[in-house]
Amino acid sequence: MDLFLQLFTTGIMLGSIYALVALGWTLIYKCSGVLNLAMGELTLIGAYVCLTLYRWLNPHMALNLAFIMAILFTLVIGAILGLLTEHAFLRKMIGEPVLSVIMVTVGLSFFFKGTIFIIWNPDTQIFTPRIFPLKPLLIGNVVIGQVYLWSFIAAIILLVVFVSFFKYTRWGLSMQATADDEMAALSLGVSAKFVYALAWAIAFMAAGVGGTLLGNINGLNYSVGLLGLLVLPAVVLGGLNSVPGAIAGGLIIGVLQNLTGGYLDRFFPGGVKEVAPFAIMVIFLLFKPYGIWGWERIERV
Amino acid sequence: MEGKESILKINNIEVKYHEVILVLKGVSIEVPGGGIVALLGANGAGKSTTLKAISGLLKHEDGKVTDGSIELMGERIDRLEAEEIAKRGIFQIIEGRRVFEHLTVEENLRVGAHLRGNGKAIKERLEMVYGYFPRLKEVRNVTAGFISGGEQQMTVIGRAMMAQPKLMLLDEPSMGLAPMLIKEIFDIITMLNQKEKISILLVEQNVKLALTVAPYAYVLENGRIVMDDTSEKLKENPDIRDFYLGLTDVGGRKSFRDVKHYKRRKRWLT
Ligand SMILES: Nc1ncnc2c1ncn2[C@@H]1O[C@H](COP(=O)(O)OP(=O)(O)OP(=O)(O)O)[C@@H](O)[C@H]1O
Numbered sequence A: 001m002d003l004f005l006q007l008f009t010t011g012i013m014l015g016s017i018y019a020l021v022a023l024g025w026t027l028i029y030k031c032s033g034v035l036n037l038a039m040g041e042l043t044l045i046g047a048y049v050c051l052t053l054y055r056w057l058n059p060h061m062a063l064n065l066a067f068i069m070a071i072l073f074t075l076v077i078g079a080i081l082g083l084l085t086e087h088a089f090l091r092k093m094i095g096e097p098v099l100s101v102i103m104v105t106v107g108l109s110f111f112f113k114g115t116i117f118i119i120w121n122p123d124t125q126i127f128t129p130r131i132f133p134l135k136p137l138l139i140g141n142v143v144i145g146q147v148y149l150w151s152f153i154a155a156i157i158l159l160v161v162f163v164s165f166f167k168y169t170r171w172g173l174s175m176q177a178t179a180d181d182e183m184a185a186l187s188l189g190v191s192a193k194f195v196y197a198l199a200w201a202i203a204f205m206a207a208g209v210g211g212t213l214l215g216n217i218n219g220l221n222y223s224v225g226l227l228g229l230l231v232l233p234a235v236v237l238g239g240l241n242s243v244p245g246a247i248a249g250g251l252i253i254g255v256l257q258n259l260t261g262g263y264l265d266r267f268f269p270g271g272v273k274e275v276a277p278f279a280i281m282v283i284f285l286l287f288k289p290y291g292i293w294g295w296e297r298i299e300r301v
Numbered sequence B: 001m002e003g004k005e006s007i008l009k010i011n012n013i014e015v016k017y018h019e020v021i022l023v024l025k026g027v028s029i030e031v032p033g034g035g036i037v038a039l040l041g042a043n044g045a046g047k048s049t050t051l052k053a054i055s056g057l058l059k060h061e062d063g064k065v066t067d068g069s070i071e072l073m074g075e076r077i078d079r080l081e082a083e084e085i086a087k088r089g090i091f092q093i094i095e096g097r098r099v100f101e102h103l104t105v106e107e108n109l110r111v112g113a114h115l116r117g118n119g120k121a122i123k124e125r126l127e128m129v130y131g132y133f134p135r136l137k138e139v140r141n142v143t144a145g146f147i148s149g150g151e152q153q154m155t156v157i158g159r160a161m162m163a164q165p166k167l168m169l170l171d172e173p174s175m176g177l178a179p180m181l182i183k184e185i186f187d188i189i190t191m192l193n194q195k196e197k198i199s200i201l202l203v204e205q206n207v208k209l210a211l212t213v214a215p216y217a218y219v220l221e222n223g224r225i226v227m228d229d230t231s232e233k234l235k236e237n238p239d240i241r242d243f244y245l246g247l248t249d250v251g252g253r254k255s256f257r258d259v260k261h262y263k264r265r266k267r268w269l270t
């Protein structure tokens, strides 16, 4: 039981990071219908930007402050990159066939990857000096690394901020409206183009912080970009176009990964942890193609 | 149409979808400031297309005004983006009660105020809308996908009211609603016109009703305006009585086949 609790707790914490990235992915899909296959690279860009900023700021201020500032600047830069990316690459694709748009995102992923490794060294880098103390916390019988706990807190704060943005702000509501019925939103003067751009900005922001947190846990190298792939089973579970679904999907994938890793790795050494989410996604799709929270059109009874 | 300054002037427009499908072939319509004008016509005549040409939503469906012009208070608007046109005060209520299904009624209304500023002003407008539609206040926190058809129609009208329109383009507000509700909604439309000074271009299949609410009407057929006159005169017009009001002197509504036959014999003349 202790092992289970242990795996479960860390899974939730890891999952909160996936949830953040999944939210970004879903937002783009929901608002503009674009299936973004470049999400992994968005996480990488954010992580490298944040690492660079952190190393830069670190000599001038306290560690924690430097890290927080680095994350805040990463959010700002992410937003700008998101707006630019949408404007430069996706705006022209509005109204083109779905497949062409997907191919553009594939192209983007190569383009970003190339750019990233021109700028940054591909060897594994760690956030030094260490930001969070190594000494783990003991809660009941569960041992929690501080880095996990703080990542969890950061991810939750951002999730709350984003969800409040959708619920309570003018542009947040207009984004939801566009996702529901673009034509009707247009008829009220909502600029669909700006909504798409905002979606990309938020996706970049969320992915950037997600990448940073993960890179801070495991060390930063290309494998952080695989997070972008993991997002797919998360959003499929959540039903592609549901924000709460994406968040739940992220958490579930985090837990599943940890449980399969903890229990099954003994029998199938190697990559169970990596494969399990996809295996589950496939099985899940067979039975519930709309995901748990996916929109089927609302039918009144 | 003489006398009053017109708010909207459509001059002989031609509209094409996908650059090849010619749908409007020379349509001219004038809406006087503060007036209500009805646009009548059979299915597929091009009524919705006309409204979309005005509101700019046409571009969203790969349609284009290829000839003629549309003027709002003397200013050309036919080349503007939908967003710009909305900023100038024209709001279309698309046919089919297109609420934002996953938002609550009040959130729907708030989106209506997207172009209209700050918290306090929005509160006042919300109260104004709830004043016209007390029912919406009762369901304000219900997800719009789950309210009744009548309430959805009220939501989309209320949503456009939040935007402080100068000109409202209403596309078949009576469609699929019970007679009692239709009356309620049309009373409110008349009130909006009189009290809030909103000019209205009304597309309706319910011709009898449209001619009661609007003092002037145009008849669109196959992408052309074939007749326009005061509602008084149109109500007496034998063709209108025959096709649209189903009041032939012989009595009884004619079947579509009869109408088609009749059409072949005698075309609409202005
Ligand atoms: N997006 C589009 N692409 C191509 N053709 C279209 C498009 N929208 C409408 N049409 C065509 O234009 C014509 C007029 O359509 P429109 O919707 O304006 O008619 P309507 O008078 O509003 O009819 P209804 O009473 O059925 O709503 C129809 O023949 C229709 O097939």
Ligand SMILES: [Mg+2]
Pocket: B047, B048, B049, B095, B171
């Ligand atoms: Mg129509």
